[in-house]
Amino acid sequence: MSTRRVRARRGEGALLREEILRAAEDLLTEAGTEDALTLRAVARRAGVSTPSVYLHFADKDALVEAVCMRVWDELGRLFTGNLGGDPFLALGRCARAYARFALDHPVQYRVLMLRPSAAPGVPPAAETAFRHMVAAVAACVETRVFEGDPEELALGLWSAVHGCVSLLIAQPAFPWPRDREALIDHIVRQAGFGAAVYSRLPGTLPPSKELAARLDEFGARLAAVPDEPSRRQSSP
Amino acid sequence: MSTRRVRARRGEGALLREEILRAAEDLLTEAGTEDALTLRAVARRAGVSTPSVYLHFADKDALVEAVCMRVWDELGRLFTGNLGGDPFLALGRCARAYARFALDHPVQYRVLMLRPSAAPGVPPAAETAFRHMVAAVAACVETRVFEGDPEELALGLWSAVHGCVSLLIAQPAFPWPRDREALIDHIVRQAGFGAAVYSRLPGTLPPSKELAARLDEFGARLAAVPDEPSRRQSSP
């Protein structure tokens, strides 16, 4: 691993970039924290001198961001792969996929989403994630299961899912329920129905106890009609 | 500021602790980022030599955590101050207060909630925040506007609010709506109704288009009865 790397041929200097990224990625996932991502450690692992990193990355932050971004297009695939069918169900699948993705790449997620971006402007990570969410929500607005501005609705859903995985990632010592998958399921459905119900609320509502009674009645009315018995469930 | 501090009298060594905390706090809020919190900078500002910090804090992380914790009991006051009256309304006020608190102390919030805690175990910050949330939710379960396990429900609400402020803090360049207060309002209500509705859902639901129709009907049924016209609104 620490054998000195053979110099790249002319015109193939960019090869080093890839090797540095790989070395950095390995360091990150092996150590499980971005503190292990030292320029010196990365360079050593790539079999190269430390300042060589600067041939391909402006500074350390650029390297870290590039490393974390490497995994991010997987998120796009997860989203598009989960579209299709009932939009409300698809949205739920997308949200769950998003959460699973975050938990599968906790370090990358934390670096990209839980830190003030070094570069100014909207970080591409947040941009793409949000765009996908908005698209899935817009489809639900189309079928009228949601009502209102897709971006506004998506912000609520995104907040819920992002909040949940952020807490899971940043507070691992918290007494979480054993079944993370079930927790995420719970959060996603709760947020999904919140979005569905919220836009239909009248400005004025009854006080709590009366509201509770009407909600009870509502639950019964939501059940599937008997002529669609095959469907397991239709909630996100 | 850089005048050498007069030595404390015997038995009053702990005075320095307070001065160091104050200096560190000022640095943090002035610079707006925890990178400015250097042991050397703190010591210089406190008029003291750098290693003196170690007389009162085990290491840098301990200092940073102590600084951020200093502001955290304010959160408890905000919560208890917003209790009383209709529990559903109170919960909404608490959630909004939580969000406002986070946005008022973005650096502290990020350090305490968006970072892997250096010390093992549950960080007191997350613990207290969650306990308060659970208590407010439990009151709503009491009036039956929520149904189910308060902790489970609170996790959903906490996720939504925490997710929203996390995004606001960590992604300031994102094209947020101008009115942050309104955004938070939106998120809180959306999450609140999600929690209220979720636990009442039957296992099987109709497909999107039918669900949409029933939701429309539901909105109308939720409106306040005419004999309670004075109440502005009863949503969190």
Place this chain on the structure above:
DNA sequence: GCCGTCAAGTTGACGATGTCAATCTGAGGT
């Protein structure tokens, strides 16, 4: 009034890190 003690605080140093200017090296065209 002097003194010894011990809490309170400082000195100086170490290793590690990000970064940069200056330098070297050697593959490939002529």
Place this chain on the structure above:
DNA sequence: ACCTCAGATTGACATCGTCAACTTGACGGC
């Protein structure tokens, strides 16, 4: 055989967290 310049290295700098060893001076006792 030689030149060129992309590809990479050397050596250094400032800054950081941290520590062992040292100094200072307030205070109780004589």
